[in-house]
Structure formats: structure tokens, C-alpha cells
Amino acid sequence: MIDYLVAFTNELSRYIIPLLLVGIPFYGLVVKKVKVYESFVDGAKDGFTIAVRIIPYLVAILVAIGMFRASGALDMLLIFLSPMLNAMGFPPENLPLALMRPLSGSGSLGLLTDLINEHGAESIIAKIGATMFGSTETTFYVLAVYFGSVGIKRSRHALAAGIIADTVGIISAVYLCQLFFAQ
Amino acid sequence: MLNYIWFGMMLISVVVGTIAGNIDAVTEAAINMAKTAVEISIGLIGIMALWLGTMKIAEESGLVQIIARALQPITIRLFPDVPKDHPAIGSIVLNMAANILGLGNAATPLGLKAMEELQELNTEKDTATNAMCTFLAINTSSVQLILPATVVALMGAASNQIFITTIIATGLSTIAAIIAVKTLEKMNRFKINRDK
Numbered sequence: 001m002i003d004y005l006v007a008f009t010n011e012l013s014r015y016i017i018p019l020l021l022v023g024i025p026f027y028g029l030v031v032k033k034v035k036v037y038e039s040f041v042d043g044a045k046d047g048f049t050i051a052v053r054i055i056p057y058l059v060a061i062l063v064a065i066g067m068f069r070a071s072g073a074l075d076m077l078l079i080f081l082s083p084m085l086n087a088m089g090f091p092p093e094n095l096p097l098a099l100m101r102p103l104s105g106s107g108s109l110g111l112l113t114d115l116i117n118e119h120g121a122e123s124i125i126a127k128i129g130a131t132m133f134g135s136t137e138t139t140f141y142v143l144a145v146y147f148g149s150v151g152i153k154r155s156r157h158a159l160a161a162g163i164i165a166d167t168v169g170i171i172s173a174v175y176l177c178q179l180f181f182a183q
Numbered sequence: 184m185l186n187y188i189w190f191g192m193m194l195i196s197v198v199v200g201t202i203a204g205n206i207d208a209v210t211e212a213a214i215n216m217a218k219t220a221v222e223i224s225i226g227l228i229g230i231m232a233l234w235l236g237t238m239k240i241a242e243e244s245g246l247v248q249i250i251a252r253a254l255q256p257i258t259i260r261l262f263p264d265v266p267k268d269h270p271a272i273g274s275i276v277l278n279m280a281a282n283i284l285g286l287g288n289a290a291t292p293l294g295l296k297a298m299e300e301l302q303e304l305n306t307e308k309d310t311a312t313n314a315m316c317t318f319l320a321i322n323t324s325s326v327q328l329i330l331p332a333t334v335v336a337l338m339g340a341a342s343n344q345i346f347i348t349t350i351i352a353t354g355l356s357t358i359a360a361i362i363a364v365k366t367l368e369k370m371n372r373f374k375i376n377r378d379k
Contacts (some may be wrong), residue, residue: 007343016284024237028244034276036240043239049230050295051224058220064192070208071200073192073375079307109333121341130334130345135352141281143185144292145318149295150302153245153309155185157367158316165324169356 050149057148061140065103074099090174093125097132098170102139102163109133124181131173136166227291234292238277248272261361262314263305263322271300273294275318283328294322313368317361324360325353 030036068074077099078165082092090182100108114128147155200209241247251258251273258265258272265271274297279292297318305312311319330349335342367373 016286017289021237021288021344023248024241024244027241029245032244034240035219039239039243040236041292042236043242044232045235046293046296047230048228050235050292050299051228051231053293054227055221055224058224059217060189062216062220062223063213064189064196066212066219067196067200067209067326070205070212072194072203072205073199076199082191090283095272098253112334113337116337119364120289121338126338127341127345127348130338130342130350131348134327134330134334134345135325135356137323139323142323144317146294146298146322147315150298151309152302152311152315154311156311156316157364157370157373158311158319159185159188161320161360161367163315167358168359169352170326172191172352172355173348175325176351177345180348181344 031120041051044102053151054148057144058141061144061157064106065107065140069100069104069107079113089178090171091125091128093119094128094132094174097129101132101136101167101170104139105138108138124177126179128174128179131177132170135173136169231289231292231295234289235296238274238293238296241277242270242273247277250257251276259318264312264314265301266304269300269304271297271304271314274300279321279326282322283327287331290322294318309368316368320360321357324356326357327353 020131025036025040028039031038074096078092082095085095093115097108097111100111112129112133116126119125121127139159143155143159143162147153147158152168196209197206218274227260233363238247247270254276255272259267262275271349274293278290278293278297281287281293298315300306301312301315304314304353328350330342330346335343338345
């Protein structure tokens with residue numbers, strides 16, 4: 001049942017974008033008689049201004065993250081935290097990914113790839129990693145880009161709430177996988 | 184909070200980099216990441232234009248308003264400060280729909296559009312509103328029904344097994360995000376008009 005559902009959604013996901021790109025103008029032009037070409041161009045103009053506006057915010061965040069990783073500070077944090085996490089039943093192999101996930105999408109994808117190559121896709125470590133990756137977001141990046149695009153400097157409780165959500169996602173990933181896949 | 188985290192990360196990096204002898208790598212990372220940030224932003228332009236253009240058609244043909252009205256019972260509770268017919272609700276709903284369907288590329292432009300519309304309702308332009316924080320928290324908790332294509336590619340046949348764990352974990356993190364954001368917004372520490 002589950003296998004079928006997964007195969008179906010994966011198959012469906014290949015058609016979502018083409019269907020949206022055709023379906024929306026179809027509804028506009030055929031049903032509502034909207035000048036679809038003119039509205040498309042009109043809306044598309046905003047793409048440039050928004051993309052350019054986020055540059056300074058993205059530079060600030062990505063530089064700090066890049067420095068932190070390159071200095072070895074992230075690895076030190078891992079060594080420092082691993083005894084405590086071991087005691088909680090949190091596999092230390094999954095910790096780098098958990099810490100990297102809110103900071104960097106490409107960095108955490110690299111770590112996930114590494115986990116799967118090292119332990120195999122059928123291992124519980126890979127399954128925990130993949131679940132973690134799918135159930136959390138790159139919070140710092142989203143925050144910088146979204147707030148940066150409108151010039152918000154005081155982000156109030158958004159960061160704290162985002163981190164809480166990520167933590168819940170990561171811990172759930174570990175315990176759910178142990179519940180479902182433990183031998 | 185972001186001020187201290189941002190500065191703290193860089194300070195720790197320089198100190199640790201010096202002690203561990205990685206200072207060259209730190210310099211290189213700073214320069215490379217500055218370049219990467221611009222590349223990411225520039226790379227966004229085309230995708231942004233594509234989705235914002237399509238979105239404009241959806242808006243002018245009334246499609247956005249239909250979807251927004253259908254989901255009003257939920258959005259009204261999540262975003263009580265946003266007038267129920269405001270265009271921001273439409274963009275928020277479409278952004279969430281794109282996230283649920285795993286369309287990360289489409290979600291970002293729609294999310295940025297939503298932020299722009301929420302900013303119109305903001306009276307203090309450099310400070311985030313409650314609605315903005317709620318929107319961001321839900322976004323960062325990653326609501327999704329379809330596994331990211333990259334995960335499916337990496338996990339192969341085993342992606343079938345993690346389908347269900349990912350949905351439950353993502354559901355729990357979204358619930359946590361909503362509870363956290365609604366609790367934190369009432370705390371004195373995060374009030375808008377606090378004296379600094």
C-alpha cells in the first residue's frame with residue numbers, strides 16, 4: 001500500500017510543474033479571457049528587483065556560516081556534544097547533519113550523501129539522516145532571504161521559533177526511525 | 184538575537200581558526216561564500232521571473248482568490264492580524280501549497296511575494312510583524328508531502344520506507360513551529376515596542 005502510494009506521488013511530482021505552467025494560463029486565457037502574455041511579463045519584472053535586494057543579506061549569512069565551517073569550529077562543537085547525545089540515544093553519526101541542516105542546504109546535502117555512501121541506504125543511520133533532511137529546513141538561509149527581501153532588520157522571535165521547529169523535526173526523525181526500523 | 188549569533192559565529196571562527204591553524208581556510212571560505220551568495224541570488228532571477236509571471240496570471244484570473252478563500256478557516260487563525268481579503272493571504276497559501284508539493288523552486292518566489300505584501304501592513308518597516316514570524320516559522324519547519332527529489336535520488340528503493348517517517352516528523356515540527364511562534368510572540372522579550 002505504502003509502496004504504491006510513494007510510487008504514485010513520485011510519479012505525480014514529475015508532472016506538477018509542467019501542469020502548473022500550462023494549467024494556469026489555460027484557466028486565465030480560456031475561462032477568464034485574461035491577457036496571459038502581458039500579465040506574465042508584468043509579474044516577471046519583479047523577479048529581478050527581489051533577487052538583487054536579497055544579495056547583502058545572503059552575503060552576511062553565508063560568509064559567517066562558511067567561516068564557521070572552515071575554521072573547524074563546527075567539528076569542535078560536535079566532539080564537545082557527542083557524549084551528551086550518546087547518553088540520549090542520539091546516534092553521533094547523525095549529529096553533523098543535524099547541526100548543519102539549519103545553516104546550509106548544500107552543506108547538509110553533502111553530509112547526507114556521505115552518510116548514505118558510508119553506511120548504505122538500508123542502514124538506520126542513512127534513514128535517520130534522510131528523514132532529518134526531509135523534515136527540516138535551512139532556517140538561517142530562509143530567514144536571511146525572506147526578511148532581507150523587505151529590509152527587516154529586527155527579526156524578533158522568528159529565529160527562536162525556527163530553531164525550535166528544527167529541533168523537534170530532528171529529534172522526531174531519530175526516534176521515529178528507531179521505532180520503525182530498529183531490528 | 185541575529186546580531187549576536189552572526190558576530191559570534193565569525194568571532195569563534197577566527198579564534199578557532201587561529202588556534203587550529205586553519206586561518207587560511209577561514210579567509211578563503213569568507214571570500215568564496217561572498218561570491219556564492221551573489222551567484223545564488225543572480226541564479227534566482229530567472230526562476231523568480233518564471234513563477235512570479237505565472238502567479239500574476241493566476242492572480243488576474245481570480246485563481247489565487249479562489250484557493251485563498253477555500254483555506255480561509257485555517258489562515259484566519261494563523262494570521263489574525265492580516266485582513267482576510269488581503270493579497271498576502273493568497274501568496275502565503277500558494278507558498279505553502281508549493282512547499283507541500285515539494286516545489287522548492289516555486290516556493291521561494293511566492294514566499295518573497297508574500298513577505299512584500301505583509302510588509303505593506305507593517306507600521307514599523309525594520310521590525311518583523313507577528314504575521315511575518317508565523318509565516319517564517321511554518322516555512323522553516325518544512326511542510327511537505329513529497330520527498331525532495333535529491334533524497335529520492337540518494338536513497339533509491341529505501342526512500343519508500345522513509346516516506347512515512349518524514350511525513351510524521353515534518354508534521355510534528357510544523358505543529359511545534361506554530362505553538363512556539365504563538366507562545367513567543369506574547370513574551371515581553373519579543374514585544375514590538377520594547378525599549379532598547
